Each structure stands twice: as structure tokens, then as C-alpha cells.
Amino acid sequence: MELTHFDDKGNARMVDVTEKEDTIREAVARGKIKVSRAVFEAVADRRIAKGDVLTVATTAGIMGAKNTFQLIPMCHILQLTKCAVDWQLDAAACEINCTCTVRCKGQTGVEMEALTGVSIALLTVYDMCKAIDKNMEIGEIYLAEKKGGKSGHIINPREV
Amino acid sequence: MELTHFDDKGNARMVDVTEKEDTIREAVARGKIKVSRAVFEAVADRRIAKGDVLTVATTAGIMGAKNTFQLIPMCHILQLTKCAVDWQLDAAACEINCTCTVRCKGQTGVEMEALTGVSIALLTVYDMCKAIDKNMEIGEIYLAEKKGGKSGHIINPREV
Amino acid sequence: MELTHFDDKGNARMVDVTEKEDTIREAVARGKIKVSRAVFEAVADRRIAKGDVLTVATTAGIMGAKNTFQLIPMCHILQLTKCAVDWQLDAAACEINCTCTVRCKGQTGVEMEALTGVSIALLTVYDMCKAIDKNMEIGEIYLAEKKGGKSGHIINPREV
Amino acid sequence: MELTHFDDKGNARMVDVTEKEDTIREAVARGKIKVSRAVFEAVADRRIAKGDVLTVATTAGIMGAKNTFQLIPMCHILQLTKCAVDWQLDAAACEINCTCTVRCKGQTGVEMEALTGVSIALLTVYDMCKAIDKNMEIGEIYLAEKKGGKSGHIINPREV
Amino acid sequence: MELTHFDDKGNARMVDVTEKEDTIREAVARGKIKVSRAVFEAVADRRIAKGDVLTVATTAGIMGAKNTFQLIPMCHILQLTKCAVDWQLDAAACEINCTCTVRCKGQTGVEMEALTGVSIALLTVYDMCKAIDKNMEIGEIYLAEKKGGKSGHIINPREV
Amino acid sequence: MELTHFDDKGNARMVDVTEKEDTIREAVARGKIKVSRAVFEAVADRRIAKGDVLTVATTAGIMGAKNTFQLIPMCHILQLTKCAVDWQLDAAACEINCTCTVRCKGQTGVEMEALTGVSIALLTVYDMCKAIDKNMEIGEIYLAEKKGGKSGHIINPREV
Numbered sequence: 001m002e003l004t005h006f007d008d009k010g011n012a013r014m015v016d017v018t019e020k021e022d023t024i025r026e027a028v029a030r031g032k033i034k035v036s037r038a039v040f041e042a043v044a045d046r047r048i049a050k051g052d053v054l055t056v057a058t059t060a061g062i063m064g065a066k067n068t069f070q071l072i073p074m075c076h077i078l079q080l081t082k083c084a085v086d087w088q089l090d091a092a093a094c095e096i097n098c099t100c101t102v103r104c105k106g107q108t109g110v111e112m113e114a115l116t117g118v119s120i121a122l123l124t125v126y127d128m129c130k131a132i133d134k135n136m137e138i139g140e141i142y143l144a145e146k147k148g149g150k151s152g153h154i155i156n157p158r159e160v
Numbered sequence: 161m162e163l164t165h166f167d168d169k170g171n172a173r174m175v176d177v178t179e180k181e182d183t184i185r186e187a188v189a190r191g192k193i194k195v196s197r198a199v200f201e202a203v204a205d206r207r208i209a210k211g212d213v214l215t216v217a218t219t220a221g222i223m224g225a226k227n228t229f230q231l232i233p234m235c236h237i238l239q240l241t242k243c244a245v246d247w248q249l250d251a252a253a254c255e256i257n258c259t260c261t262v263r264c265k266g267q268t269g270v271e272m273e274a275l276t277g278v279s280i281a282l283l284t285v286y287d288m289c290k291a292i293d294k295n296m297e298i299g300e301i302y303l304a305e306k307k308g309g310k311s312g313h314i315i316n317p318r319e320v
Numbered sequence: 321m322e323l324t325h326f327d328d329k330g331n332a333r334m335v336d337v338t339e340k341e342d343t344i345r346e347a348v349a350r351g352k353i354k355v356s357r358a359v360f361e362a363v364a365d366r367r368i369a370k371g372d373v374l375t376v377a378t379t380a381g382i383m384g385a386k387n388t389f390q391l392i393p394m395c396h397i398l399q400l401t402k403c404a405v406d407w408q409l410d411a412a413a414c415e416i417n418c419t420c421t422v423r424c425k426g427q428t429g430v431e432m433e434a435l436t437g438v439s440i441a442l443l444t445v446y447d448m449c450k451a452i453d454k455n456m457e458i459g460e461i462y463l464a465e466k467k468g469g470k471s472g473h474i475i476n477p478r479e480v
Numbered sequence: 481m482e483l484t485h486f487d488d489k490g491n492a493r494m495v496d497v498t499e500k501e502d503t504i505r506e507a508v509a510r511g512k513i514k515v516s517r518a519v520f521e522a523v524a525d526r527r528i529a530k531g532d533v534l535t536v537a538t539t540a541g542i543m544g545a546k547n548t549f550q551l552i553p554m555c556h557i558l559q560l561t562k563c564a565v566d567w568q569l570d571a572a573a574c575e576i577n578c579t580c581t582v583r584c585k586g587q588t589g590v591e592m593e594a595l596t597g598v599s600i601a602l603l604t605v606y607d608m609c610k611a612i613d614k615n616m617e618i619g620e621i622y623l624a625e626k627k628g629g630k631s632g633h634i635i636n637p638r639e640v
Numbered sequence: 641m642e643l644t645h646f647d648d649k650g651n652a653r654m655v656d657v658t659e660k661e662d663t664i665r666e667a668v669a670r671g672k673i674k675v676s677r678a679v680f681e682a683v684a685d686r687r688i689a690k691g692d693v694l695t696v697a698t699t700a701g702i703m704g705a706k707n708t709f710q711l712i713p714m715c716h717i718l719q720l721t722k723c724a725v726d727w728q729l730d731a732a733a734c735e736i737n738c739t740c741t742v743r744c745k746g747q748t749g750v751e752m753e754a755l756t757g758v759s760i761a762l763l764t765v766y767d768m769c770k771a772i773d774k775n776m777e778i779g780e781i782y783l784a785e786k787k788g789g790k791s792g793h794i795i796n797p798r799e800v
Numbered sequence: 801m802e803l804t805h806f807d808d809k810g811n812a813r814m815v816d817v818t819e820k821e822d823t824i825r826e827a828v829a830r831g832k833i834k835v836s837r838a839v840f841e842a843v844a845d846r847r848i849a850k851g852d853v854l855t856v857a858t859t860a861g862i863m864g865a866k867n868t869f870q871l872i873p874m875c876h877i878l879q880l881t882k883c884a885v886d887w888q889l890d891a892a893a894c895e896i897n898c899t900c901t902v903r904c905k906g907q908t909g910v911e912m913e914a915l916t917g918v919s920i921a922l923l924t925v926y927d928m929c930k931a932i933d934k935n936m937e938i939g940e941i942y943l944a945e946k947k948g949g950k951s952g953h954i955i956n957p958r959e960v
Binding site for chain 1: 233
């Protein structure tokens with residue numbers, strides 16, 4: 001199997017998608033941050049008070065998704081037509097779950113945008129809570145689902 | 161316990177570090193990407209051929225660490241004096257482990273820079289290998305070690 | 321009335337424009353900076369000499385308009401096809417008036433690009449003149465006109 | 481009086497501050513956006529519900545302040561040690577007032593950072609409310625106060 | 641002959657391409673860096689060992705090409721569909737030759753992207769080798785070839 | 801001789817300057833663009849009219865110099881205290897010569913900032929004149945002079 005991001009002389013390159021068709025693309029990525037009880041409660045409390053860790057993290061995640069082409073060297077610049085970040089709080093496990101959904105009409109997929117959105121959103125939660133807990137851990141970042149383009153509708157085995 | 165990134169009216173803010181002393185700070189963060197055997201071998205082979213997934217990812221990780229203040233909303237801008245990205249390949253587990261070490265002389269720590277460096281480096285590996293494997297997973301991103309500043313030398317329990 | 325930038329759970333999001341049609345869009349925004357007589361004359365003089373505050377501010381305004389999607393969190397990335405910054409000097413009032421006109425062919429309007437262009441252009445004038453006058457004031461920034469898309473041709477009541 | 485941002489041949493330049501002393505600097509800027517009653521209420525309501533226009537705008541304002549050196553051509557890059565954005569809602573006037581306070585220890589002042597922070601925060605409010613009201617107006621952006629450096633403590637006449 | 645980047649009042653502007661047709665565009669730019677024998681050998685050796693000056697420079701060149709619209713004030717933002725950086729080592733002359741090829745489907749050409757890609761790639765080689773040689777020189781940066789759009793297929797006289 | 805931008809395992813890295821002393825640093829870089837007679841006259845004429853190719857290019861060059869740490873992967877982020885771009889028109893040779901001078905007080909030199917400033921300024925001239933002439937050539941970009949730090953005062957042999 002071949003890495004598509006290298007030419008036959010071994011130079012890294014952006015894959016040529018010039019001849020590919022514009023189709024509607026969508027990608028959903030997920031990830032989580034495992035935090036202490038104290039952090040979990042601080043974040044969950046904010047959720048019902050004014051001000052809000054997760055609104056700041058959502059904002060950062062959306063801006064991060066839009067910045068993907070400047071962060072990930074071989075990513076194409078795409079005109080995202082939708083970007084949303086959702087959160088699910090798992091109190092039993094002290095875990096904050098993040099989902100980022102991205103859409104565009106273009107020549108290549110938006111999975112990197114969704115994955116970058118999740119990563120930056122979770123890093124922002126980390127940053128805003130690190131004064132309380134220095135042992136938080138970010139993990140299980142994966143592509144949950146992908147639609148559009150040659151590869152069609154793909155669902156991660158974890159999702160089924 | 162208090163979230164330091166909010167004032168008493170609940171507004172998000174950058175923490176005021178004006179009166180803090182300049183000290184030498186260092187942070188080490190780790191993370192990994194779990195890949196298929198096919199991806200693992202493609203990456204490991206590049207390692208000994210010309211061109212190299214991991215050199216591209218190292219470059220992206222260092223640039224990402226330098227961009228942290230523009231990605232994570234409440235992060236201070238810091239003059240990083242060192243940034244290095246290292247890799248350890250675990251063939252048995254099909255895992256590519258990444259470590260990012262950052263130093264600066266400043267008024268606040270560089271853990272977010274190290275964590276962002278690891279995250280962007282791993283996302284870059286994902287991007288360059290996603291044509292082969294769509295089920296890769298990024299995880300176990302944590303602060304391994306931190307030196308300098310008021311909190312002194314901190315080592316993550318995972319490291320000992 | 322509803323804020324479109326939140327989903328029904330209250331999460332901030334970028335509005336989904338995937339299904340909207342590409343049409344030619346145009347927006348014109350205006351704003352002004354009120355300056356002291358000394359600043360006014362320094363700026364007006366440059367206008368006829370080599371070098372020029374307003375050329376630097378025009379350059380910054382155009383670059384700012386292009387950066388809108390990275391500055392305003394919920395703005396879409398758009399391929400601007402035109403961006404122009406014009407100036408009108410009002411000597412009687414000691415006011416420097418700025419107009420920014422932006423066009424694109426896309427799925428959503430360019431009013432934020434025009435407003436951001438005006439804002440950055442005026443801030444640049446402020447920056448270059450602040451050694452002379454610290455009481456300048458930027459104001460009356462509004463959308464003068466908007467064409468294209470579902471809402472059609474809109475003219476601000478101030479303009480008529 | 482001289483514009484300091486030009487050399488004697490008329491070339492635009494960044495002012496040389498190499499020989500200036502590091503002192504603690506602070507700047508406070510203000511501005512406002514005049515909105516319709518419907519927008520005012522939508523923003524004020526969010527303030528007490530989950531999710532929040534003003535938290536997104538605060539986040540954008542802080543990120544904008546940190547980006548000032550890349551937006552305003554002749555601004556120096558400074559290590560901001562504090563950046564805060566505050567809001568005051570004036571229900572009678574349907575006005576949303578924004579204050580941005582910035583501090584650093586450096587060789588030049590942070591007034592442009594404070595003014596840029598206010599401008600980007602207000603543009604973000606505009607963006608998130610423009611579906612309801614297209615005649616909002618941003619204005620009265622000025623430097624309220626400035627401390628540190630050669631010019632000492634300066635208070636805008638508007639403030640006294 | 642007229643400079644197209646100014647309106648008839650002499651204001652700098654981005655050229656209006658709204659009415660131009662989308663066609664496939666391609667541009668190839670070249671440039672070189674002249675280095676000492678010691679640098680040349682260090683770079684060439686890396687080429688066959690793990691790690692690699694030219695992979696880092698390729699990465700930077702591609703990212704630079706994607707950033708063109710934010711670096712060159714009057715450049716349009718374009719959705720590049722291909723970006724590749726190639727190298728040719730001329731051992732006799734101690735010269736490292738760089739070629740950058742860019743494609744997009746859009747309303748204006750990509751020559752600035754190709755030229756910026758070459759420039760940033762060569763600056764990166766300079767940076768990574770400057771500890772050995774402070775007299776390197778970058779030069780002969782030109783547009784080799786250009787296809788698509790109104791001006792059709794253009795080949796630089798140097799190429800024939 | 802060793803490339804300092806790689807560790808002993810061959811990983812690219814930012815050089816660690818943590819222990820280096822803060823000293824005042826200065827670098828001067830030069831470069832030129834060779835243009836047709838028609839371009840030369842258009843640029844020179846602007847010089848004495850309102851509006852000005854070279855003011856736009858100066859602005860872009862200064863902004864480019866400030867962006868160096870985000871363009872050149874292994875460059876440190878530095879607080880530039882001065883950045884100036886000068887031009888010298890050589891009518892006989894149809895050449896536009898550019899000089900960029902950068903200063904900072906820091907732990908590493910500013911030669912890359914000066915070289916990047918020159919490169920971006922010259923690319924901007926290219927962009928604004930390319931409608932007239934497609935065979936322009938940018939070249940002879942080199943470090944003219946460097947002061948401060950361990951290596952002391954260095955003057956390029958070309959300068960003497």
C-alpha cells in the first residue's frame with residue numbers, strides 16, 4: 001500500500017485533487033478528556049451559570065477546524081459550510097466527550113478538520129482547568145463517520 | 161476549587177501573570193497514535209528511506225507548538241527557547257509514540273505548548289496515512305513532566 | 321426572534337450553509353475616525369507626498385478583510401473576489417472616512433469582511449497617528465449596503 | 481508635529497524601541513454596539529441561559545488582542561501578560577458596552593492591543609446577531625486609560 | 641501601461657475577478673540557493689540518512705504557498721488543489737535548485753503561490769544551514785510556466 | 801561540520817537557546833527584483849504620485865518579517881524592536897533594490913527576519929506588477945550584515 005502524500009522520488013506533497021468532482025462532504029470526529037472530580041464539577045457547574053468553559057472551548061474548536069489547512073501541512077484549504085462542536089458530560093466516568101461535525105462542498109474530505117476541531121476544543125478545556133488538575137488526559141480521538149466523495153459513507157467500527 | 165480563567169463576574173479571561181517572575185520553564189508532553197499494521201510499516205519504512213512522514217509531522221508539531229497562543233484562547237504568548245519532537249515506534253503494538261519538549265524563560269508554564277505540539281504532530285501522521293487506514297486513533301495525550309515556576313518539578317504518576 | 325449561531329442545546333456553532341446556492345454577493349461598510357487638527361493635517365499632507373498613512377491602512381484593511389474567517393469565530397471562509405478600501409477626508413470635521421467594498425461568489429454574505437476591513441483600516445490609522453493624538457475616536461461603523469443572496473439588496477437607512 | 485512611523489525618506493516603518501526600558505504597561509479601551517431591542521434581548525437572555533454570545537465575543541476579543549501585531553502593520557509583537565474583556569449592558573439605550581484591558585511588561589504600550597480587542601469583540605457580537613438586525617452600529621471606540629512608559633498615566637477626557 | 645492593483649484615484653486594491661470564469665490554473669516557479677561546499681554536503685548527506693533538511697523545507701514551502709493570500713496583500717484567497725516542491729542538487733555549482741508547482745480551479749492564477757512556495761522553501765534551507773555558512777545567497781526566483789486563464793500557456797524565455 | 805537543527809537521532813528541532821544571553825541583535829538583508837522598463841517606470845512614477853507600490857510592499861515586508869517564526873519552521877519567536885524596509889531604484893539596470901533592517905534584544909539573531917522581510921517585500925512588488933511583465937526575476941537575496949550575539953559583527957564579503 002502506498003502513502004499518497006509522497007511522489008515517486010519521496011518528496012512530501014499535497015495530493016493533487018484538481019480533477020476530482022465537487023461533492024458534499026461531511027465528517028464527524030470524537031474525542032474525550034478524562035479529568036478529576038473537582039474539574040468535572042467546575043466545568044459542569046459553569047454549564048448552568050453565566051460564563052462557560054465549554055463555550056470558550058467550542059469557539060476554539062470551530063476556529064481550529066477552520067485553521068486546519070495552516071496547521072496540518074498537506075491539508076487542502078476548503079470552504080467549510082458547517083462546523084459544530086457538541087459536548088456530552090459523563091459524570092460517572094468524569095469524562096467530557098466532544099464531537100465535531102464539519103461539512104463542505106469540495107474536492108476532498110473534511111475528516112482532518114473535524115479531528116483538528118475536536119483536538120483544539122479538548123486542549124482548550126485542558127488549558128482552562130489545568131490550575132486544578134495536572135493529570136488530565138486527552139484521548140480516544142477518532143473519525144466516527146464520513147460521507148461524500150469516492151469512499152462513500154464510512155462508519156467507524158467503534159460506532160456500531 | 162476555582163477556575164482561574166474566569167473573573168468574579170464569570171467572564172473568561174487570560175490569567176494576569178504581570179507580577180510573576182521570569183524563570184526557566186520546561187514541559188514534556190506525550191501522546192500516541194494507534195495505527196494498522198499497513199500504516200505502521202509504511203511509516204517505519206519511510207524512516208529509513210528518503211522522505212519521511214515523521215519529519216513532516218515533527219515540522220508541523222514544532223510549528224503547532226509555536227502557534228499555541230493563537231489556537232488556545234487563554235494562552236499567553238511566550239518566547240519558546242526550545243522545541244523538540246521525538247518519536248518512538250512500538251512495532252508490537254502498532255503504535256507511534258510522540259514526545260514534545262518545550263522550554264522558555266517566562267512568567268508562565270509551557271505545558272500547553274508541549275501538548276499542542278504533540279497533538280498537531282499526531283494529527284499530521286493521521287493525515288498522511290489516512291488513505292490507508294480510516295480507523296486510526298489518537299490518544300493518551302498527557303503532561304509527562306513540568307519544571308520551573310511556583311509549582312516546581314511535577315512528574316505525572318504515569319511516568320513513575 | 322432566534323439567534324442563528326446557536327443550536328437548540330445552546331451550543332455556539334457556524335451556521336450551516338451547505339445547501340445554499342452560490343450567488344454573487346457584495347457588501348459595503350463604512351466607518352470613521354475623528355482626529356485632532358494636527359493628525360488630520362499630517363495624514364492629508366502624506367496624501368500628496370511620497371509615503372502615505374492611508375496606503376498602509378488600505379493594505380492592512382484589505383489583509384484584515386481576508387483574515388475575517390480567522391478573527392470572527394463563526395464566520396465562514398470565503399473566496400473574496402474583490403476587496404477595496406476608499407477614503408474620504410472631511411477637513412471641516414477633522415474626520416477620516418473609510419469605505420470597504422467586498423465581493424465574492426459564494427453561499428453566504430460578505431458583510432463581516434467589509435466591516436472587519438473598515439475596522440482594521442481605521443485601527444491602523446489610529447496606530448500610525450497615536451504619537452500625536454491619544455484622544456482619537458473610531459466610530460459609526462455600519463453596513464451601508466448589501467447585495468446578493470436570499471435577503472436581496474439592502475440599503476442602510478443612514479444611506480438614504 | 482511628526483508621524484513617527486515614517487523615516488526621513490518617507491518610508492513606513494516600525495518605530496525602533498530597542499533602547500527603551502521594559503516597564504509595566506497597561507491600556508484600557510472602550511467601545512459599544514448599538515442594537516435593536518430584539519437583538520438586545522436575545523443577547524441579554526443568553527447571558528442567563530447556557531451558551532452565550534458574549535462569551536464567544538470575549539474569546540474572540542482576547543484572541544484578537546493577541547493577534548494585534550499581525551493585523552496592524554507597524555505594531556510590535558509584545559508578550560501580553562493580561563487580557564480581559566468586560567461587558568456592560570445598557571438596556572435603556574439598547575447598547576452593549578465593551579471594555580478591554582491589556583497589560584504587558586515591555587518596551588512599548590499596549591493601547592493598540594486593547595483597541596483591537598474591543599473592535600474584534602464588538603464585530604463578533606455583530607456577526608452573531610446580524611440575522612436579526614442589519615442596522616447595528618459599532619462606535620465610540622477610544623483609549624480610556626494608559627499607564628506605564630514615558631508618557632505616564634493618561635486618562636481620556638471622556639472618562640473624567 | 642497600467643498597474644491593475646490601483647483604482648483611478650490611486651488606492652491600492654485587490655483586482656476584482658468576480659466576473660472571471662473558473663478554469664484550471666497551474667504555475668511553476670523556480671529558484672535556487674548558492675551555498676558553500678560544507679553546506680552542500682551536509683544537505684546532500686541528510687538526503688540519504690534519516691531526517692532531512694529538504695523535507696523540512698518542502699513542508700515549509702507547501703505551507704508558505706497556502707499562506708500566500710495572507711502574506712502578499714493583494715493576492716486572492718484560492719483553494720489550491722495541488723502543491724508540490726521538488727529539488728535538484730547541482731553538486732558542481734554547489735547549488736540547491738527548487739521548483740514549486742501549484743494548481744487550482746479558480747478565477748485567477750496561482751503564480752504568486754508558486755513563487756512564495758519557492759521563496760519560503762529556500763529561506764528554510766538557509767535557516768537550517770546558517771550555522772555553517774553565513775554567505776549563502778538566494779536567487780534566480782522566476783515564473784517558469786503558467787497555464788489556464790485568459791493569458792493561456794506562458795513559458796519563461798529562460799526555460800526554452 | 802554539523803547542522804544544528806537536528807538532534808543526534810536525526811530529528812529536526814528548534815535549537816535550544818534557553819541558556820544564551822539576551823543581547824541587542826541586528827541584521828540587514830538585501831535583495832532585488834529585475835523588471836522590464838515598463839514596470840520600472842510604473843513603479844517609479846507611483847513613487848511621486850499618490851498611492852505607491854513600494855508602500856504596499858514595505859508594509860507587506862514588515863508584516864512578513866514579524867511572521868517569520870510562523871513561516872520558517874525552526875525559527876524562534878522574537879520580540880522585534882525595529883523593522884524597516886528601504887528601497888533603492890536603479891534606473892540604468894531596471895532593478896529595484898530592497899534592504900530590510902531588523903533589531904531585537906534576544907537570545908538569537910534576527911537574520912531570518914531580515915531575509916524574510918526582503919523576500920516578502922519583493923514578492924509583493926512582483927504581484928503588483930505581474931500584469932505588465934511576466935518575466936521579472938527576484939534574486940541576490942543575502943545577509944549583508946549582522947551584529948550582536950556570540951558571532952559578533954559580521955559583514956558579507958559582497959558589501960566590502
